[in-house]
Amino acid sequence: MAFLLLALITPLVASLLVWLLPASSPSNNVQGLKQPHRSHEDHFIWIGRVAMSISFLCMFVLWIKMRLLSDVYQFAFSFRWFQFSLGFHQHWTLRIAYGLDGLSLPLFSLAVLLGWIIFFAVRPPGEQIRVYTGWMLLALFAVMSSFAAIDLLTFILSMELTLLAGFFLILRQGKEQHWDAALQFLLYRGLASVFIILALLGLAAAASRGGLWPASYAVLSAVLFHHSVPHIVFLALFIGVLLEEAFVPLHSWFPNAMQDAGAGVAVLLAGILTKTGLYALIRFGVGMMPQDANDYRLLIATVGIINLLYAAFAAWSAKDWRRLISFSSISHMGLALFAVATLRQTGMLGALFLLVSSGLVSALFLLTSEGMFKRLHSLEFSRLGGLSKSMPIASGFLLFAALGSLGLPLTSSFVGEFQSIFSGFAVLPGFAFVALLGLLLSAIYSLNAIRKTTFGPVLDSTLMQLADLRWLESWPLAVLSLFLLLLGILPNPFAQVALSAFHHLRALGG
Template identity: 30%
Template sequence: MTGLLSILVFSPLLGIILLAILSPESHLVKRIGTLATALPLLLAIVVYSLFERGVEGIQFQETVTWFEMMTSISPNEPYIISYELGVTGLSVLFLFLTSLITFLASFAVHRITSGTKGFFILFLALELGMLGVFSSENLFLFFLFFEVTLVSTFLLLGRWGGFHKERAAFSFLIYNGIGSVLLLIVIITLFVELHTTNITEITSMLKDTDSFEFLSYNMRMWMLVLLLFAFGTKLPIVPLHSWMVRVHVEAPIALVMIHAGVLLKIGAYGLIRFGGGFFPEQLQDIALVLAILGLINLLYGAFIAFVQTELRALLAYSSISHMGIVLLGLASFNSVGVQGAIFQTISHGLIAALLFLLIGVLLDRFGTTRISELGGIASQTPLFAGFFLAAGLASLGLPGMSGFISEFLAFLGLFESMPVIGAIGVLGIILTAVYILRAVLAVTFGERRPSFDRKMDLSATEVASSAVLLILIIWIGVYPAILSNTLRTIGIGG
């Protein structure tokens, strides 16, 4: 269907326009804001259902010449930049993940007490940027959408964040801004040398290692290093992680659900699509370095999470640890490990969104997320306790849930190529079980606090949102072919 992707990517604009017309005091603001996130979800489901599995290449392609540039460097060959959209098996999964988590996070926006209209407008702009990132088949367009996510996240965090929101927002902006500059350097270099920003064309051209004298092996290695810093900041890779912890602790819950569930995955997507697609030879040559970075992420995040006393900080370091598994899967440089890395990005997106949805419930009902100030709430809120325990078990990789199959595939691929690093990495999996169970048990069980009596359990909306995420987590864990069949289109599925 021609134009379907454009309709999907820009569908949040309809909500932005309607909200802009409404008065900030209108009782329709929250309803329209939530309904505006439902439209992209429905369209993403249509795209996912129409996507042809087992067919390699780009699907739903849209190409329109955007503008041309004549330069003195190449007066007879214009530089053409086109508006190009399309999806692969990888990006179609991220489109569904983005639209689903954004829709569920929109219900958490209802807790915002001031400036709800402005929040929803920026919230929808953020969704538009994320959908554009995963739909772009042109590096220039990818960069524009990437910047939309950066600006909207900065404004949402700086205006509606916690007590240290300004520090968190500017930390986010500086780190990710530098990453954007490095990414732009790579894009401009490729554009100047190859006269195109089409991702498929660039991938094909770079397979010829002799035709472009400037793009020598060493030059490609430097460009890969720049991409590693650009997307590694987003992932994040230790030591480029401090900004992410601040965002997880200070951002409003609706934003954290999206940040942990989707935005961090742009880093993994970029490394897989551009790092592995453009510079596979160079990436293979630094696989050991990538594995060591992944091991550091896995162990450092787990050890620091173990000593945290605040749930949001604990989950932030847990995310750092789980992103280490993504790096380890990529470093294996075989189809099983890379498939595990992709599974991990999708799985962690769902699990992190569920955990932070429940963290929002804790803040709303009990006013704190400090572990020492909670305890014994299972008797007052049994539904919350049940979902929180299930989310924790999914995070630690319980068999039958998506976390297990993701970690299993990533480590299986790693043991094939780097068994020593794989053996050391297992320690991180053990630590994950320890700190997750410790936190879950401390919050839900333990000494009952009389001040928490008569606290309301999950609402119908919160139960439904939690159930949707948990069903998907179990579905992937029990039937992983739902992902692997889609990934066959990029030569990764089994």
């Protein structure tokens, strides 16, 4: 409990610290001209680094202390927050409650790991460090807290907080046209959270007994296991998830936001923020409304497959890396959605593996390409070529990321894809067969992009004189690759923790 609390609260406290510390006095400039001053806000990023390092260490402790094969929420703690009165002697007591189980721990760890990497790998322009660090820490806290929440209102509040922090991050960090992208992010995800809030309140209302509305996950899933929920609740949740996850046809905010965002924000978006939707679907949809999920499994699978294929084609036709990365992420999430639709333990495990490895792969892609962007100021394929000669290390990481993305054995994506397709063949073989096509496409677009970037003819001589990644730039990439490999070679410890969350699926005959 202490470690979970510590891991959660450090980013929040650090964020408050950043806001409360006085801003470094801007240099006295005339006529609004700013002198680029390199280090006057440097100490802020160190606050972020220290805070996320503490969370990172706590995360390891959590993994060590996690009891396997137990489906109760571990490290749980809660305190009473307030009550909504619903009438005479009817209250809805809401708590701030956190705890982890096999489903949330991997995603929580993904958030912590990527947050930690972000602060070490990305350095925003000098005058933005304070704002960037403050919002980034708040966003990380919010997303970690939405994974670790075990009470409805804690989840809802964290989700809304993610929205707020994400909006300001995109607004302040964007390269160009940031307002449109930020606004789109806000509107789409705002609508998503409206649907999800409605669904969650509907869940609470459906589970209410004698004027008492339950809000804790444990009570909700216990009560709802024996009672069905109106279909509309599940559909609201599903629409919310589609918006939140940027699924086709509601996806346009995501590539746009990614296009304009700085590297750190892009990692946050593609690596973590687009994983919360599927988490909500598994947690609330499958976990609390299994009957509805079963009724709509064909719909879910269809949407999943459409996404897998559409996004793969879109990634294939992408003109630059950012777009490719965003569509590849959507495509992976499509496969994960399909895996969820199988409603089997293997499928869920596959989906979870896909979520984590997609986060890792996207981050690896984004950070490597950011190294190239810093040197070339462009990520369009038409301006790249033959980089393997001048930047062998960067090209190596890029290739590894591509291999991870297409699901090479020994990477964690392979485990995820294999399990998803495997359980798909058992339940929905026709769909699974089409999904195989998607995997093929992912190999095509990844390798195609690699071919255009690292191999192929050198377009002009400037590309030959580029300096390769420095040690400071490459070690975060090495860490990400290490995790990607570790999960692929030794999936078992991870899978054992995760499996404990999916015990109840047996009851569905899964």
